[in-house]
Amino acid sequence: MPQTAAASPKVSPQLASSKKRLTGVDMPPSQRWQVGGTDLGIAYLLENNSVGFLFGDTFNTRWYNDPPLPNDWRSPVMLRSNIHPGDPGGIVFDSAAMVAGDGRAPEITYNGHNGSDGAGTFEVTVIPNDAVAFPDGTHVMSYMSIAPWYNDVNIQWRTNYAGLAISHDGNSFQRTPTVWWNDGSNTDPFQMWTMQRDGDWVYIFSVRAGRQTGPMMLRRVPVNSMFDSGAYQGWGWNGTNWDWGRPCTSILPESRFGEPSVRRLNDGTWVMSYLNGGSGSIVTRRADGPDKAWTDENVQVTQLQQPAIYGGFIHPYSSSAPNDLHLLVSRWPQINGQSFAYDVTQWSVRFRSCLVIAVG
Numbered sequence: 001m002p003q004t005a006a007a008s009p010k011v012s013p014q015l016a017s018s019k020k021r022l023t024g025v026d027m028p029p030s031q032r033w034q035v036g037g038t039d040l041g042i043a044y045l046l047e048n049n050s051v052g053f054l055f056g057d058t059f060n061t062r063w064y065n066d067p068p069l070p071n072d073w074r075s076p077v078m079l080r081s082n083i084h085p086g087d088p089g090g091i092v093f094d095s096a097a098m099v100a101g102d103g104r105a106p107e108i109t110y111n112g113h114n115g116s117d118g119a120g121t122f123e124v125t126v127i128p129n130d131a132v133a134f135p136d137g138t139h140v141m142s143y144m145s146i147a148p149w150y151n152d153v154n155i156q157w158r159t160n161y162a163g164l165a166i167s168h169d170g171n172s173f174q175r176t177p178t179v180w181w182n183d184g185s186n187t188d189p190f191q192m193w194t195m196q197r198d199g200d201w202v203y204i205f206s207v208r209a210g211r212q213t214g215p216m217m218l219r220r221v222p223v224n225s226m227f228d229s230g231a232y233q234g235w236g237w238n239g240t241n242w243d244w245g246r247p248c249t250s251i252l253p254e255s256r257f258g259e260p261s262v263r264r265l266n267d268g269t270w271v272m273s274y275l276n277g278g279s280g281s282i283v284t285r286r287a288d289g290p291d292k293a294w295t296d297e298n299v300q301v302t303q304l305q306q307p308a309i310y311g312g313f314i315h316p317y318s319s320s321a322p323n324d325l326h327l328l329v330s331r332w333p334q335i336n337g338q339s340f341a342y343d344v345t346q347w348s349v350r351f352r353s354c355l356v357i358a359v360g
Contacts, residue, residue: 014280016300016327016347017239021089022341023055025062033096034060034106035077037342040128041111041328042261045316046170047133050082052094053328054128054141055344058105063342074107076128076143077172085326090346097171109143109165109173117145118175121160125149129193130261132202136287139167140202140226142193142274143175144209147182147308158186159209178227178302186210189217189248194260196270196290202226203290207257211277211310215250218290228313235291242291252285259330261309262290269320273300273327274311282312282329284349301347308333312347325349 021189023029025036031257038058057064061071078097096105112123129142130266145160161181165173191209195202199283206215214354218235225231236246256277265271272294280302285294301309308331315326327347350358 019346033101037062041344043315056127140164209260216252217248261313263314
């Protein structure tokens with residue numbers, strides 16, 4: 001039984017507006033840190049209240065096959081900013097992980113790059129899912145070890161496993177033995193993660209790899225037990241009620257979920273964003289807590305507004321105030337099979353009505 005609100009007002013599409021492009025070969029991160037063509041831009045709150053931005057496959061050109069080759073393929077890469085996204089100038093990056101001032105931003109954790117993951121498993125690349133930072137300066141990053149692509153156009157990519165990496169300085173991350181292996185049919189629902197700390201718990205929302213049709217799962221783990229896979233508790237329906245410590249039940253109707261992002265706003269509102277793979281739009285939902293009912297989808301960015309979008313990530317400084325929900329939206333447009341951009345844009349929601357109150 002999906003855990004959704006009984007009724008929520010529908011809101012018309014095109015609620016968000018583009019504020020500024022953040023990455024690209026013509027943008028400051030390219031000149032300062034050789035972060036040109038890149039994807040994702042997952043924003044998470046650091047222990048000093050600055051914000052880290054995790055990027056996946058990154059190049060010093062527009063795209064992986066864009067000349068001049070070689071084009072310095074890296075993933076993950078992290079930039080930082082202490083600028084509020086609602087400032088008139090939008091997000092401005094002020095530093096890069098593992099760099100003092102300007103200079104090439106390196107990978108922040110090991111990546112096999114069409115080779116071994118370090119333990120004998122072949123991986124194409126390593127893609128970040130999300131991260132959380134703790135007051136003592138520890139950071140935990142969830143990532144995916146990407147397996148060779150399928151030929152099936154409906155399953156664009158698959159994973160070997162989802163894993164956790166740890167950092168004690170907020171710069172360099174070490175991959176740990178804590179992993180969740182995918183299954184042979186690429187249907188494990190714990191591969192693509194988003195995480196949010198709330199009190200003594202970290203809440204994890206996850207879906208299948210490859211933007212396939214499947215469930216949205218919810219688990220939680222004590223903050224000091226993230227590397228103990230046995231400490232993760234599922235949120236499940238037993239036919240009568242919902243509770244923790246059960247096998248997971250999908251909290252939403254099964255859908256073609258793309259990259260999920262969940263953040264607890266400073267007023268206690270929980271907001272979820274993801275790519276609806278059926279419509280191709282970035283949508284949001286709202287709840288009063290991680291294990292509460294979620295509202296209907298609210299369309300924020302459509303393919304008409306920006307073609308070839310595939311990820312929308314919530315900035316942790318966002319609030320429920322009008323115009324103050326900020327999304328980092330990735331795109332990968334192509335013409336005749338050739339990519340002409342690979343970048344991330346900041347979007348702002350125009351109307352408060354995007355965060356509707358659940359009823360019923």
